[in-house]
Amino acid sequence: MEWKLPRAVTFSCQHRNGSKLILEAKGTPVQNEQAEVEQIVFIIRNSTAQVQAEEFLRKMDKIDVVGQLAAGVAHEIRNPVTSIKGFVQLLRRDQWKSEYFDIMLAEFHQLESILREFVFLTQQRSHQFESQNLAQLLRSVTQVAQEEAPAHQMVLEIDDVEETCLWCDQSQIRQVFIHLLSNAVESMPDGGTIRIRALRSGHDQVMIQIVDKGCGMSEERLKRLGEPFYSTKEKGTGLGLMITYKIIQYHDGYIHFSSAPNQGTKVEVYLPLNRPTDTA
Structure with a gap:
């Protein structure tokens, strides 16, 4: 009203189904012959999907960074874990409290699973579409x-x-x-x-x-x-x-x-x- 210029504003509101909407509104003043503002025309669009997509992309940048770290971590600990797992399997043949070895092997399987997930983060786009x-x-x-x-x-x-x-x-x-x-x-x-x-x-x-x-x-x-x-x-x-x-x-x-x-x-x-x- 003061500057008689268009202005954009972003705000949020609640949809009647309970979800959150993010709206973009642009107000344009309409002037009469005396250059006085008689009306303001608003064009409002739903930008929820765009904002959510932008937030998603920002998170992707962070994940790409940790992916580089994951490759180094996985490489460093994979070989020791494989060696320890082999020794545990050898010890198991002597029947020394085998229930303890079962627990240890299960933990190693969990470690291997975590390593596989780390390695996945460093992989390129799948070609099996x-x-x-x-x-x-x-x-x-x-x-x-x-x-x-x-x-x-x-x-x-x-x-x-x-x-x-x-x-x-x-x-x-x-x-x-x-x-x-x-x-x-x-x-x-x-x-x-x-x-x-x-x-x-x-x-x-x-x-x-x-x-x-x-x-x-x-x-x-x-x-x-x-x-x-x-x-x-x-x-x-x-x-x-x-x-x-x-x-x-x-x-x-x-x-x-x-x-x-x-x-x-x-x-x-x-x-x-x-x-x-x-x-x-």
Whole structure:
């Protein structure tokens, strides 16, 4: 009003379904013949997806840095771990309290698993992309999760994507959703319902949503998800989430978490339907 010039402002509000929206508004003053402002015309657009995608990319930069460190760490400790594992197997043949050796071997298997996850962070984009039916992929993942967590009920809603195909690395995308469902199960130790919903988002994108009614997370924890060594669990390396972010980056998509303490968590994974240019 004072300077009679257009001005842009960004603000947030709550959608009627409870989700948070980020809006961009540009106000342009309309003047009369006496150069007095009679009206202000606002053009408002929903920039939620853009802001979330930018936040996702910033996290990717941090993960790329730790990926360089991961390669060095994995190289340094892989050989000693392999040697120790061999000696433990030799000692086991003497039948000296074999239950202790079973525990030690299990710990070594866990260490090897962590090393594999570190190495994954340093790998380049997968070249094993192929067309996959999204509905069938989600059915198989949900079935595996249901068998491993019988106290939970997996409710799958995929009517909107029944004939939809993704151009993806099937094993990596399965790893993403198995990890996300595993997190949802662990957040509900007494069992409960987990909803998995897939629907088209525009003509070239699909959104897969996973909603649980578990313990939820604070705003501070949400801001740090996907960062190196930060986990949704009190005891964890955070590597699972880092790999999830990395895989989704490979597929030119992005992921968004929304949660509140004791109110559950909603995860939204956005993936493009078109073939990524880097894999052509």
